[in-house]
Amino acid sequence: MTDQRATDAADRDVWSVAGRTFRSRLIVGTGKYADYAQNAAAAEAAGAEIVTVALRRVNLSDSGKPMLADFVKPDRFTYLPNTAGCYTGEDAVRTLRLAREAGGWNLVKLEVLSDTPHLLPDMEETLRALKMLVADGFEVMVYCSDDPVYARKLEDAGAAAIMPAAAPIGSGRGIQNALNLGLIIEQSKVPVLVDAGVGTASDAVIAMEMGCDAVLMNTAIAEARDPILMAEAMKHAVIAGRQAFLAGRMAKRRYGDPSSPLAGRI
Amino acid sequence: MSLTLVLNGEPRVLDAVSTVADLVAGLGLDPRKVAVERNLEIVPRSVYDTTGLVDGDRIEIVHFIGGG
Helix, strand or coil: CCHHHHHHHHHHCCEEECCEEECCCEEECCCCCCCHHHHHHHHHHCCCCEEEEEEEECCHHHCCCCCHHHHCCCCCCEEEECCCCCCCHHHHHHHHHHHHHHHCCCEEEECCECCCCCCCECHHHHHHHHHHHHHCCCEEEEEECCCHHHHHHHHHCCCCEEEECCCCCCCCCCCCCHHHHHHHHHHCCCCEEEECCCCCHHHHHHHHHCCCCEEEECHHHHCCCCHHHHHHHHHHHHHHHHHHHHHCCCCCCCCCCCCCCCCCCC | CEEEEEECCEEEEEECCCEHHHHHHHCCCCHHHCEEEECCEEECHHHCCCCECCCCCEEEEEEEEECC
16 A cells, blocks of 8 residues: 555544544553653654543642643543542542533543452443433443443443453453454444553554454553553554454465465476 | 631631632632532532632532543
């Protein structure tokens, strides 16, 4: 593919969630970085258009402290507020109403985790919270387990995107249940994003080759030895996986098949 | 006249504060970067000036931080 053709194809290859269109298929988190400056540089290197953010009390004893918005600027990145730390639907609604007021924006990420060391989602409460948020006018991208049955229930309840975990948050173990993820991709009419569990670039490539619409990650970049370089690697990985998905891979064979013709040998 | 609020979970006694706008400005915060909840109700930025505070109000002032 010529460079120009690649550029044209990339320009056309957009995805949409809740009526908003994006070109980058890599959403990055803003946690765990050494500082906000490194965070902003990583988000730029990743080519991200959306960043996840958390909502917390302002530190009133030090109101002059640097703020995320001074570095990762909301006019450059779309903020996707999360519900980290919420264990009930009521907590999630309260948090995201504040986020909507702070950001003037109703596209949000719902995550209701179980209070366990593995942090896997509490799907019963996630579904209940989703229904409350949809009734309150939010467009909700939902972090969920890789269970196709629950994924369908979320979609039926009005989720704007389905975001199954590849593996537990921050575990860096890659896609643990490719069969389930494939079933979710196949059945969903809203975008499917792998959210959580990506460890390195190949994990992101595999998610995109499988047909995910995008990938969301935080720790894989933030905890790399060189976060900026890893952010760039992830940008390329997501693009490579997406292009391979669009190109359509060759069929697998049981045996070898020579690439050079056998006819005309001397 | 002083006012006692529960501000981000901590009791605080404040002077010369009668509205949410006074409070946010007095704390040195940029109103465009925070959101305010008063007794579990969102206070829209457009009504900070006209939202009065009374003793015992429970106020939360939040902003965006890094998260995944």
